[in-house]
Amino acid sequence: MKEDFLHYIWKFKKFDTLNLKTSNGEEITIVNVGQYLELAGPDFFNAQIVIGDQKWAGNVEIHLKSSDWYMHHHERDAAYENVILHVVWEHDTEIYRSNNTEIPVLELKKQVDSVTIADYLSLITPKSWIFCEKQLKNIDDFTLKNWQERLFFERLERKSKPIYELLQQTNNDWEAVLFCLLAKNFGLNTNGEIFLKIAQSIPFSIIRKESFEIENLEALLLGNTGLLDSVKEDIYFKDLKFRYFYLLHKYQLENRIIEPVQFFKHRPDNFPTIRLSQLANLYYSQKNLFSKISTSGPVQNIYEAFDVSASNYWQNHYQFDKESPKKKKKLSKSFIDLIIINTIIPLQFAYAKSQGKEISEDLIQLLNEVAPEKNAIMDKFSSFGIKSKNAFETQSLLQLKNEYCNKSRCLECGIGMELLKKS
Structure with a gap:
């Protein structure tokens, strides 16, 4: 009890x-x-x-x-x-x-009565994955949809907290906040925190000033990872290294190697060299990016804004001094979907909230147009009869599993409550 x-x-x-x-x-x-x-x-x-x-x-x-x-x-x-x-x-x-x-x-x-107690004990008895896995298919669509909406905005509230912290650190510069968030997400799980530190180590005013020369942006991002500190014969490497140390002197920046980025266990398209080049090219091709994605609009506008590739050098390289078969390394649609889910939607939510605007329906509509995420958690829910059609539903289910199922909060969960009421 x-x-x-x-x-x-x-x-x-x-x-x-x-x-x-x-x-x-x-x-x-x-x-x-x-x-x-x-x-x-x-x-x-x-x-x-x-x-x-x-x-x-x-x-x-x-x-x-x-x-x-x-x-x-x-x-x-x-x-x-x-x-x-x-x-x-x-x-x-x-x-x-x-x-x-x-x-x-x-x-x-x-x-x-004993029936109420038995139903409760049945609900909280551990199963193979979650407590209510055998009863999930009995939940009506109305209950599920209403609870998913609540879960989705709970998740956004949690994701918005680090955004407000970044906002304080950047003196309320939303463009700088966006840059930091994008850097973190370009690094994915393995290099995300390192990329965030790299972004924070370069004042965004410098990114603005140098955004007209792609080589300078790449030099700053790759240099602050320590990837330009070795000695190589590669001409492009030497050029970036020269630019990097020139920019350090020009802006009186400290030459800081935050910590080594990880190549191990990454597919080559996710190598930090490729992702940092794509991030640099995004800011080279899109000036005032925040103003373009801060308000709701068709998802196609976002796909167009993020239609960027790594620089020409990286079309036949994944690392310096190691040539590879030529391949145009564009941001894939699935990668942009992750950016929409993990950066753009939380940023739009936080920005609208700071402006006192209500955009809940717009955010839901935007994620309804984004493909559902594919992971082990979604596969499990699907096996129990809960199939997701879009990213709004997958984000809600992630919140459900991580914040309710994993923490045995059945009696705070809309699904758990409904199952007890029915019984």
Whole structure:
């Protein structure tokens, strides 16, 4: 038995509400269970309850045992002085306020039917992957869609936090924030944090000034990874190295090797040399990129803005001094989709919020036009009957799995709640 189950029982009155009595035998009538706060302090705020002949308005605290009141030191906390009813699964001791008045106790153990308990235990019993995997196919589309929308915006709220942190670090320069976010996403999981540090190590004002010469942009990005610090005979390498140290002197930058980038286990098209060249070419070809992607519009506009390739040198190279068969290394549609999902949508959300604008429907519509993500989590959901048609749905399911299923938050989940209601 867990406390969140008791919260669910109380919130939805999943117990015999007739003939309720306190531990001292006084009759209880519930007028209003109160508002479930999920914050510090009592669990339910502003409840209305009749105890005996007296109607009370105040807070309700819920515990597994009455003695938990003292284990949690509520007797020392003024926030609990206005508790009018202590709801517990098992009553094992009397509870008193600081003025020595006794707090009425309602024991639920004998008020909840065995079917409700069995359904709850069935839901939270570990399965092969998630608790409700055998029941997922029974969820109606209306419930699923509404819950997915809530999950999607929860995920955006989480993703927007580092955006606001970057905004503070860049003196509210949204273009600089976009540059940092794109750098992180161009680095993917392996090099993402390193690419972010590289972007942060170069003032964006310099990126703006040097965006008219692609070689200078490449020199700055590759140089700050340490990839230009060795000695090679390659002419292009020597040119970039000369430019890099010239730019260091020109802008009085420190020659900092943040940490080595990773080539290992990457497909060649994801090598850091290729991704950094593509990032440089993006800022060479697209001036004022933030203004072009900060507001909602057709997804095709984004695909066109990100229609860039690595520089000519990299068409037949993946690393310096090592020639390879010629191949035009453009950003693929699937890679741009990742940029839309992980950079553009969160940035649009954060920017609109900072401007006091509501663009929820626009964001959903945009991701409805983006192909669903392919990964092991989506494959599992699909095997249990939840198939995603677009990136909006896959993002929602990732939030569901990571923040609810993995943390056993079934009684805070729209699907878990609906399954218990049906049963």
